[in-house]
Amino acid sequence: MKLDLANPAWRTTLPPSRTVATDAPVSACAFSRDGAAVAFALGDGQVRVLPADTEAPESAAAAPLHQGAVLALAADPAGDGFVSGGDDGRLLRLGRDGTAGELANQKGKWIEHIAVHKATGAVAAVAGRMALVVKDGELNEFGPHQSTVADVDFSKDGSRIACAHYGGVTVWSIGNVALPPRRFAWAGSHVALKWSTDGKFIATGTQENDIHVWRIAQSTDMRMQGYPAKVKSLAWSADARWLFTSAQPVFTAWPFAGKGPEGKPPVQFGEEGAGLITVVAAHPSAEFVAGGYDSGELQLGDIKTRRSVVLKMADDSAITCLAWSPGGFHLAAGNERGDLLVVDLRR
Amino acid sequence: MAQAQVPVTVLTGYLGAGKTTLLNRILSEQHGKKYAVIVNEFGELGVDNDLVVNADEEVFEMNNGCICCTVRGDLIRIIEGLMKRKDKFDGILVETTGLADPGPVAQTFFTDDDVKARTRLDAIVTVVDAKHFLGQLEQGNEAEEQVAFADVILLNKTDLVSADELAKVEGRIKAINPYARVHKTEKSRVELEAILDKGAFDLKRILEFEPDFLEHGHDHDHEEEVKSLSFTADRPVDPDKFQKWMGALLQIKGPDIFRSKGILAIDGAPRRYVFQGVHMMMDADWGQPWKAGETRASKLVFIGRNLDGENLKRGFQDCLKQA
DSSP: OOOOSSSHHHHOOOOOOEEEEEOOOEEEEETTTSSSEEEEETTTTTTEEEEEEEEEOOOOOOOOSSSSEEEEEOOTTTSSSEEEEEESSSEEOOOSSSOEEEEOTHHHHSOEEEETTTTTTTEEETTEEEEEEEETTTTEOOOSSSSSSOEEOOOOOOOOEEEEEEEEEEETTTTTTTTTEEEEEEEEEEEEEEOOSSSEEEEEEEEEEOEEEEEEETTTTEEOOOOOOOOOEEEEEETTSSEEESSSSEEEEOSSSTTTTTTTOOOSOHHHHHSEEEEEESSSSSSEEEEEEEOOEEEEEETTTEEEEEEEHHHHHSEEEEOOOTTSEEEEEEEETTTEEEEEEEO | OOOOOEEEEEEHHHSSSSSSHHHHHHHHHHOOOOOEEEEETTHHHHHHHHTEEEEOEEEEOOOOOTTTTTHHHHHHHHHHHHHSSSSSSSSSEOOOOOOOOOHHHHHHHHHOOOHHHHEEEEEEEEETTTTTTHHHHHOOHHHHHHHHHHHHEEOOOGSSSSSHHHHHHHHHHHHHHHHHHEEETTTTTGGGGGGOOTTTTOOOOOOOOOOOOOOOOOOOOTSSEEEEEEEESSEEEEEEEHHHHHHHHHHHHHGEEEEEEEEBBTTTTTTTEEEETTTTTTEEEEEEOOTTTOOOEEEEEEEEEEOOOOHHHHHHHHTTOOO
């Protein structure tokens, strides 16, 4: 079994999928560590869990866990459940049995972003000007930064976190709170951040519709311009050769193999006409990328062959989140209207 | 699914002028509407509203080489976050701290695409403390600028001053900004229609910029003081010349021009050309059509500091179609 976009079936039929309609915007989605369940964060405080298997009976909605909206969600790196953050300032660990334990409570702040590190079981979250890290049952805070932390991500080995904020990025060693952080400066507001899968680069999307990338070892940086909108979604391919970005009408991949992208145009491919890509998600092991559009369309692209196929038609509700299953054969998506989608890519 | 843009009302004014009292009034009235409130200080609000959000007034400069182009990043984030909630609301109220410059708040609604897609700036409402306003003018530029930016002014605490004092305060307000609608209030008591859903930035709704009261001679007129200047023209405007002149003017004088407004009769166009600007940011669109027989007069308004009236007048004259 493999994902092959040359298979003619992709051209004639949409893949099997399940759609569950809810009445609250979806802000995030994630598959559990074991790949058996997929959770969606909703604007009414609910975290809705569905089986990854689109044929299995649907699980029922549960009571809201957060007051207000759930803003962030990730697989629990230390269990088979999930971790969630909300605008009630709580960071929760959710068991598959429906139990919820509080990892942090920052009343008055919003927990808008969560990053997890599978190998170490660490969870990082943003709360106002601070970054929180929960590891081995211990909560540490890093900051305050000069402005609200807009995004956070782990280094490849999980020993450090990078925080995006006004004026650039700050990197902390999580094992030693007393260690001074390392700063990477670039003026303006950085709104999204992803540490490369090989650990060598940190990429951010900025308020000025461009992206900024730092080479960590040399402390050099580069800037990619020409986007028509803010790049709010970034994704590194599993082998770190490509950086995928949203905010273009087609798949856009910056080449990081060899000498890097300086002086080179990005590789662009895919079907135009669906609007602008709002979210990108890189396949966990192969060179595929999923892209969700502001029109609601969903596409799957293969950077090797530059082929792309449609997984879901446009329906006027922007895709807000995407997630791959750990095995890479299921894809989850949510939209502004509240539809939860699970696609089975096994053909 | 296109959503209607949620109207946003910005509340400015010095500490103690009565902003929180006004907010509590808006929230406790039985209007059946739902408002999200963005405040800087939790706990000041007496009303229990689950949509009160704490903001830090995080201002940053855009990287576009313009020193006056600053926006409120926290506002962008909060508005985006509010839209993720299931419960929708009828309006958003943004309270600023007493010393805050209203510029970055207003410019946020001109610059950020996501904010523009989901919300619209409805009006800037400034609460003025009748008793302390003249003293506050001496302490710095904030009180003056908050009045300069305003679409609506609550001249509050009128019960604490004499009629003479009140007239003096009103005179100063008018000298700064005669285009804001002034409501004299005690304890921020005002009809909500006076401050909500004003459409002050709605280019489709604006028909005329009327001074709130007739101007009379300024008793003192210093160059560096904030004042408003207006220019009218009976001859139609040449759009290309106007674009060039206005663009250059806002680039150069942007930091000193707090608000600019215009209704223009463009040569041969059936509709009014309407614009609204904050510093160097400007929104322009075709507005209401001219009625048959209506006098097609153009009007420009600038509210700012260090304005050179003669120069502006000449510049505008040069944009008119030659008779």
